[in-house]
Amino acid sequence: MATTNTKKKAKIQLFAVLIAAVVVILVIAGFTFAQKASAKNETVVTVGVVGNSDDLIWDAVQKKLDSENANIKISLKTFQDGIYTNQALANKELDLTAFQHYAFLEQEEKEKGYDFTVIGDSYISPxxxxxxxxxxxxxxxxxxxxxxxxxxxxxxxxxxxxxxxxxxxxxxxxxxxxxxxxxxxxxxxxxxxxxxxxxxxxxxxxxxxxxxxxxxxxxxxxxxxxxxxxVPDALNNKAFKEYINVIVARTADKDNATYKKIVDAYHSKEVAKAINDNYKGEVEPAFKY
The missing domain is CATH 3.40.190.10 (Periplasmic binding protein-like II)
Structure with missing residues (x-):
């Protein structure tokens, strides 16, 4: 009789463990599904940059967007040359670029016939x-x-x-x-x-x-x-105004609401601080915040 009761208890315990395991699996599956659902609703914007010196700045932009529940994910794509970065934007391999100043942009548009538009200033880099x-x-x-x-x-x-x-x-x-x-x-x-x-x-x-x-x-x-x-005070020096760095989109996308949110996040005090911290105050934010 004792042996029979022991077997019954063992079966009950095993059943309970199986039920618990199923519950855990369902919870995990539900969480994974929720993550995937969230990811599907997230808008990924690919930004072309040159080098990795601005990574911390874009981290700050991402944090600002996250704090606003913007549901926008910035994906940086790094190039070694600005010419190829602009080619990628023209070919729709990128959504935005953030590496060049007005003078370089104007030169590229003149030489290549690109139809780009500045959607926001970023900083002036000496x-x-x-x-x-x-x-x-x-x-x-x-x-x-x-x-x-x-x-x-x-x-x-x-x-x-x-x-x-x-x-x-x-x-x-x-x-x-x-x-x-x-x-x-x-x-x-x-x-x-x-x-x-x-x-x-x-x-x-x-x-x-x-x-x-x-x-x-x-x-x-x-x-x-x-x-x-x-150069002293380059941001306010007339000779160097054309060297303010800019965020650029294809002209057809210049009014894109998602891109506007990214620019607004960039033009925040949190990102201005990141620019100052990243460059130790030697690069100046070129926007009001």
Missing amino acids: LNLYSKKYKSVDEFKPGDKIAIPSNASNTGRALKVLDSAGLIKLKDPNAASPTVDDIAENPSGVQIELNDAAAIINLLPDYAGGITNTNFIIDAGMKTSDAIYQ
Whole structure:
């Protein structure tokens, strides 16, 4: 009799365990289904960037969107060159880009016939003069080589930096995208050579100096404070207004409500703080917050 009761109890216990297991499985399945359902309702927006220097900034944008229950997921796609990033946007491989300034965008639209529209300003990123040979612009000697970016918009900006530093004099420092032909005087006697912007930092110290974009400086493990010359108050300098970075969409999508929410999230005090923290105050938010 005891053995029979024991068997019955064992069966009951086994049945209870099976029931509990089924409940757990149903709960897990329900949770997974809810997750999938939520994911289906989430709008994924792919943003093209160059390098990884802005990752923390976009993390802050995502957190802001999440705090507002916007149900928008930002997916960053990284490129090594802005030309290919714009091609991807034109080919609808991206929804937005966030890497270029007005001058580069205008150059690309003129050369490639792109139909893009700026939907928001982001920040102004300095284009500074770096050297592993000198600590001051006063040390440059006639014949010293300075590498500057070869793409037209950043060539012009680099020439404006050299003009601001007093190494050369441009015919009109406020002109859009000047070229080497617009150099009126070269009191320092430096030789200016055009190179790929991403490669410039690696050319030092073979070159006496180099000017390149902040994202390449950060990716190389350096800081903008390592520069031997920075243009003062570039955000409010008329000659550098065209170098404010922007968020860009295809013109057909410029009024997209989801994209507007992303720009609004970007133009928040939380993201402005992330920009200041990420770049240690050396990159300025170009929006009110």
